[in-house]
Amino acid sequence: MSKLISGTHHAAIKCKDEQQFLETIAFYRDVxxxxxxxxxxxxxxxxxxxxxxxxxxxxxxxxxxxxxxGVWAHIALETGDVDACIQAVRDAGYPIIVEPKDIxxxxxxxxxxxxxxxxxxxxxxxxxxxxxx
Numbered sequence: 796m797s798k799l800i801s802g803t804h805h806a807a808i809k810c811k812d813e814q815q816f817l818e819t820i821a822f823y824r825d826v827x828x829x830x831x832x833x834x835x836x837x838x839x840x841x842x843x844x845x846x847x848x849x850x851x852x853x854x855x856x857x858x859x860x861x862x863x864x865g866v867w868a869h870i871a872l873e874t875g876d877v878d879a880c881i882q883a884v885r886d887a888g889y890p891i892i893v894e895p896k897d898i899x900x901x902x903x904x905x906x907x908x909x910x911x912x913x914x915x916x917x918x919x920x921x922x923x924x925x926x927x928x
Contacts, residue, residue, distance in 0.1 A: 809858035
């Protein structure tokens, strides 16, 4: 079997509100020294990506309450072939949450990608992410 995954692209955190979102950006940027790569939206629709050095930490401001699976919304695994990953997951009998699709994150700069989501063996949410830049 060929290797489908080339690494972890990002992990996402759902903050409970805009204040916690701003505090979380400040913590990772100012305390831990991560670079802010991009931001988008306003208020509860805000999002951001920070560079961890070998992957990205993605933040969202619209959690509103503690997420049932904790603060981590999902893990994104970087791949060159989102469709092959989803097919492998489907063939193994695991649930697909979002079928493969092309998106453009409306950030500055815009960020095109191909994505899909599934549920893993432990019930974790996994995103397969292929940057199109």
